[in-house]
Amino acid sequence: MPELRPWRAAKPHVVRLADAVRPRLARAAAATKPQIARLARAGKPQVARVALPKTWQYTAGAATAGLALAAGVVTAAGPWDSSGQRTAERDRAVALGRAGGTDHGSAPGAPGRTRPAPTAGPVLTGLGGVSTVKSAPDGKALAGALDPLLKDPALGSRPAASVIDVTTGRRLYGSGSGTGLTPASTTKIATAAAALSAMGTDHRLTTRAALEPDTKEVVLVGGGDPTLTAREKTQGSASLRTLAAGTAAALAERGVREVTLSYDTTLYAGDEMHPIGVDGNLARVTPLMADEGRTDDSTSGPVERVPDPAADAARRFGDLLKSHGIKTTAPGPSKATTRAKTLATVSSPPLSALVERMLTNSDNDIAEALARQTAVATGERADFAGAGKAIGSQLRKLGLPVKGAAFKDGSGLDRADRLTPDLLTALLAKAADPSHPELRPALTGLPVAGFTGTLTTRYTDGASGVVRAKTGTLSGVHTLAGTLVDEDGRLLAFAFMANGTDGILPTTTQKALDRIATALAACGCR
Numbered sequence: 001m002p003e004l005r006p007w008r009a010a011k012p013h014v015v016r017l018a019d020a021v022r023p024r025l026a027r028a029a030a031a032t033k034p035q036i037a038r039l040a041r042a043g044k045p046q047v048a049r050v051a052l053p054k055t056w057q058y059t060a061g062a063a064t065a066g067l068a069l070a071a072g073v074v075t076a077a078g079p080w081d082s083s084g085q086r087t088a089e090r091d092r093a094v095a096l097g098r099a100g101g102t103d104h105g106s107a108p109g110a111p112g113r114t115r116p117a118p119t120a121g122p123v124l125t126g127l128g129g130v131s132t133v134k135s136a137p138d139g140k141a142l143a144g145a146l147d148p149l150l151k152d153p154a155l156g157s158r159p160a161a162s163v164i165d166v167t168t169g170r171r172l173y174g175s176g177s178g179t180g181l182t183p184a185s186t187t188k189i190a191t192a193a194a195a196l197s198a199m200g201t202d203h204r205l206t207t208r209a210a211l212e213p214d215t216k217e218v219v220l221v222g223g224g225d226p227t228l229t230a231r232e233k234t235q236g237s238a239s240l241r242t243l244a245a246g247t248a249a250a251l252a253e254r255g256v257r258e259v260t261l262s263y264d265t266t267l268y269a270g271d272e273m274h275p276i277g278v279d280g281n282l283a284r285v286t287p288l289m290a291d292e293g294r295t296d297d298s299t300s301g302p303v304e305r306v307p308d309p310a311a312d313a314a315r316r317f318g319d320l321l322k323s324h325g326i327k328t329t330a331p332g333p334s335k336a337t338t339r340a341k342t343l344a345t346v347s348s349p350p351l352s353a354l355v356e357r358m359l360t361n362s363d364n365d366i367a368e369a370l371a372r373q374t375a376v377a378t379g380e381r382a383d384f385a386g387a388g389k390a391i392g393s394q395l396r397k398l399g400l401p402v403k404g405a406a407f408k409d410g411s412g413l414d415r416a417d418r419l420t421p422d423l424l425t426a427l428l429a430k431a432a433d434p435s436h437p438e439l440r441p442a443l444t445g446l447p448v449a450g451f452t453g454t455l456t457t458r459y460t461d462g463a464s465g466v467v468r469a470k471t472g473t474l475s476g477v478h479t480l481a482g483t484l485v486d487e488d489g490r491l492l493a494f495a496f497m498a499n500g501t502d503g504i505l506p507t508t509t510q511k512a513l514d515r516i517a518t519a520l521a522a523c524g525c526r
Contacts, residue, residue, distance in 0.1 A: 136165035136490060141525035142173040149519060150175055150496075154512040156476070157500035162421035163520065166432045166483065166491040171422070180404035180418035181497045184472030185362045185454075186479045187412030187419060189427050190405075192355045192442040194394035195370040198377040201352040201438050205373065207238060207288070209247040209317075210340035216256060218247065218321075218328070218343070219336040220314050221264040222288025224376070225348040226369040227357070230290040230316045231297075236353070238346035240290050240317055246344030248324030258327040262334030263288055263314035268372050270383025276413050278305075282364040285372065285384075286310045290317075292365040300361040356445030359470055360453035364411040371410025384409055398436070400426050412472055424481040424495035432483075432491070446470055446482050449517075458510065462518040469494075469517065471510075476502035478509040484517060487524040494520060 142163060150159050160176030171177070205225035211218055227237040251259065267287040274282050280302035283293035286309050291299075293309035306312040314331035321328050348354060351370075358366035371387035374394060380386035388407035395402050401422050408414040431442040447453030450464030454471045469482025481495040496516050501509045 135526070136168065136170065137172055137486060137488075137492070137523065137525035139172050142520075142523065145519055145523045145525055146173060146516060147175070149512070149516045152512045152515075154504055154508045155478075155498040155501065156504060156509070158498070160421050160497045161495065161516070162425045163492055163494045164425045164429055166429050166493050169426075169429050171425070172492070174422070177421040177425075177495075178401075178404060180406065180420050181479075181499045182415055182474065182477045183412055183417055183419035183424070183497065184474045184477045184479050185364075185412040186424055186470050186472040186481045186495070186497075187407070187410070187417050188359055188362065188367050189424060189442060189470055189481060190391055190395060190407065190419065191367050191371050191374075191410040192359060192445070193398065193400075193427050193431060193439055194391040195374045196351060196355060196439050196441060197394050197398055197436075198374045198390070199351055201350060201441060203351040204347040204349070205238075205354075205369075206345050206347045207240075207243060208345040209243060209343045210336045211251070211254075211256075211259075211343050212337060212340050215260070216258065217260040217262055217334070218251070219262045219264050219334055219340060220288065220317050220331070221336050222267055222286065222310060222313075224267055224287040224369050224373050226289060226292055226363075226365045227348055227354065228288075228290050228313070228346070230313070230320070236349050238348050240313065240346075241320055243344055243346045244317055244320030245324060246346075248321055248326045250343035251326055257325065259321075259329075261314065261318050261321070261328040261331040263310055263317075263331050264334060264336045265310045266335050267376065268382045269386070270381070274368070274409065274411075274413060275384075275416075279413075280304055282368065282411065282413060283309050285368045287369075287372070288313050289365075292363075300363060352441040355441040359442070359445030360447050362454050362471065364413060367411035368409060371407075374410075395423075395427075398430055400430060413474075415474065415477075419497075421481075421495035421497055424497075425493045428481065428483055428493035428495075432493075443468070443483065458514055459518070462514055463521045466521050467517050473506065473510075476500060478506065478513060480513045480517060482517075484521045486521055488526075492520065 146161065146163075150161060158176070158179075158181060160179050160181055161173065162171060162175075162177035163173040164171045206223040207225050207228055208221045208223065209218055210221055225238055228240055229235075229237045230240040232241070251257070265286050265288050268285065272284040272286050274285060276282070283289060283305040284307075289309035290313040293305040293312060295304045295306060310333075311331065318328040318331055354366055354370065357363060358370065368387075371391060372382045374380075375382045375386040375390040378390045378393065380390040380393075387410055391407045391410065392402055392405065395405075401420070404418060404420045405423055406416065406418040408416040428443065430436055431439040433439070446468040447455040447470065448465060449455045449459035449462070449467035449469070455467070455469065459467060463484065467482060467484045469480050469484075472479035472481075477499055478501055479495070479497045481493075483491060483493050486492055494517065496513050498509055498513065
């Protein structure tokens with residue numbers, strides 16, 4: 001394909017991915033043709049069009065869009081770089097000569113100018129120039145394709161769905177689409193949009209060390225950066241090692257070699273413990289932590305966490321200061337005064353990168369941090385209740401349909417959260433709206449079917465590279481919300497929610513949701 005040629009000068013692993021996708025498309029197409037022919041001969045051409053959701057036949061109609069998504073966007077889920085975009089995606093944008101990337105010309109946190117992310121092109125494939133169809137899919141035809149799949153017992157007692165045309169924002173299909181259901185991790189789409197609209201893509205979270213005058217007390221002040229790391233390899237995250245080195249150098253300039261060490265977590269308020277209690281999916285919610293309080297070298301997924309992430313981070317900071325010749329006391333909690341002089345600072349990657357990382361890896365710690373930061377930015381109390389209020393308020397300001405929604409946390413771990421399929425699809429459409437480029441990371445961070453994040457092992461025999469979606473899973477709850485390019489090259493947003501799936505094998509429900517998304521991608525439906 002001609003559009004792939006520039007990538008050979010950009011990143012070898014992008015080329016390998018493209019080369020790997022081509023034979024899969026060819027084999028699937030060859031294997032599918034006889035089945036379609038048999039259905040057609042039986043006088044069922046419409047069934048032949050949509051009845052093979054576990055195949056790749058739909059890619060013939062959207063091969064250009066699908067392969068562009070697969071090879072241009074999907075690459076590796078990292079490393080996360082300082083521009084707020086995956087390195088491979090940035091290189092592809094450069095190779096294609098497209099403008100992109102966030103505007104870092106303004107001060108951190110300032111509204112400034114914002115442009116779509118480099119990934120916006122392939123993510124928004126279907127909005128213009130690709131589709132040869134002027135109209136969106138027909139609602140009745142969509143219902144004929146999707147209604148039977150929504151009746152699958154694997155979807156439990158309360159399945160609901162919404163499909164909209166991203167170009168126009170018009171709803172094409174709905175089944176219980178206005179009903180508020182437990183969304184699980186698809187809540188993170190709402191958290192992403194609220195945080196981006198409140199703070200902007202360039203906003204960074206700063207951790208600092210400050211010296212109280214005349215006391216030789218050094219206070220490590222948490223700025224709410226959940227990606228702060230004490231590891232040697234930072235992958236673009238703010239480094240506690242860098243902060244310690246800068247602090248030690250500033251103290252040495254003052255002739256200070258021994259200090260009292262304290263730490264400040266007053267940026268947040270309320271209970272640090274999530275309502276689910278101690279759980280490997282989330283550390284205590286505090287503005288100061290290193291490596292998300294993980295007790296091993298993992299960077300995502302559930303794992304045992306340290307009991308007090310803030311105290312742990314301060315202790316590690318003290319050990320690093322000692323390695324630079326600064327003697328410290330055992331750290332204790334405190335609050336930096338307004339007279340404290342900043343010795344050194346480190347800042348997180350831009351908010352655009354944090355949002356992408358949160359969505360791709362379904363990172364609960366980042367999600368709760370961004371919810372609290374949204375509360376801070378909008379003047380709400382920075383606790384669970386205030387964060388939920390801030391998210392709802394920001395979505396209302398964006399003109400989104402929040403009726404029936406309830407936000408109890410930022411991650412979706414709280415079963416009291418409620419979102420509607422209509423709200424989820426409206427969020428995705430708003431993120432694609434050219435008048436809201438600041439929301440674009442809510443799309444570019446979505447996992448890609450068969451390749452990245454929480455969809456890496458799904459769609460292996462279905463819509464790989466064509467579906468981009470956020471998953472949501474709790475006991476008895478399974479959700480899927482994202483975008484896809486249909487058979488005619490039209491960009492659609494969808495949300496499928498299944499509550500009441502207790503007693504059903506989780507993989508069975510996930511496969512049922514995947515079949516619906518694959519059928520939607522396969523269905524021109526006109």
